[in-house]
Amino acid sequence: MSVTLTSDATNSSVGVKFPVNLTSLTVKVQQASGGIVTPPTGSDVEHYEFLTSASSNSFAGAGSNVNIGFTVWYHLPSLRKESLITVSMTFTDANNATFSKSVSVKVAP
Numbered sequence: 001m002s003v004t005l006t007s008d009a010t011n012s013s014v015g016v017k018f019p020v021n022l023t024s025l026t027v028k029v030q031q032a033s034g035g036i037v038t039p040p041t042g043s044d045v046e047h048y049e050f051l052t053s054a055s056s057n058s059f060a061g062a063g064s065n066v067n068i069g070f071t072v073w074y075h076l077p078s079l080r081k082e083s084l085i086t087v088s089m090t091f092t093d094a095n096n097a098t099f100s101k102s103v104s105v106k107v108a109p
Contacts, residue, residue, distance in 0.1 A: 001103075003089070004065040017094040020059040022066060024090035025052060031076040032084040035106045044077035059091075081109040 009016040029048035030037045040046060055067040072085060088102040 001068050001070065001087070002065050003068060005059045005062055005091075007062045010062050016097070016099075018059065018061045020091050020093045022054070022057040022059075022089060023092045023098070024088075025054075025068070026088045027052075027070065027072060028086045028088070029072060029074045029076075030084045030086070031078050031080075032082050032106070033078075033080070034082075035084065035108075037084055038078070040077040046074065046076055048072060048074035081107070083107045 003022070005016070005020060008014060009018075009020070027048075027050045029046060029050075031040060031046055032038060050070060050072045052071075053069045057066065059066065070087070074083060076083060083106075085105045085107055086102055087105070088100065090098055090100045092098050
């Protein structure tokens with residue numbers, strides 16, 4: 001995945017001051033059916049692990065990007081391969097202001 005901060009970040013109503021650092025990245029895997037999250041029932045639980053690697057954690061200015069690779073392993077109680085994976089990122093700018101963004105990815109067999 002390639003993350004880019006567009007020129008919208010420099011808009012006076014947004015007020016981001018560069019450089020901006022990627023300060024947190026989390027991944028959540030949820031069991032799904034037809035793209036809809038279907039939580040496990042009873043004592044069943046979702047198990048997952050992930051690895052990430054990033055080209056950097058800093059954005060020098062608008063238009064700069066960070067490339068992030070993901071490897072995700074999971075086991076779901078439904079024994080189906082379909083899931084919804086949500087990647088959440090938190091950024092901190094040069095003024096110590098923070099903002100977050102989440103992206104959901106549907107995974108189907």
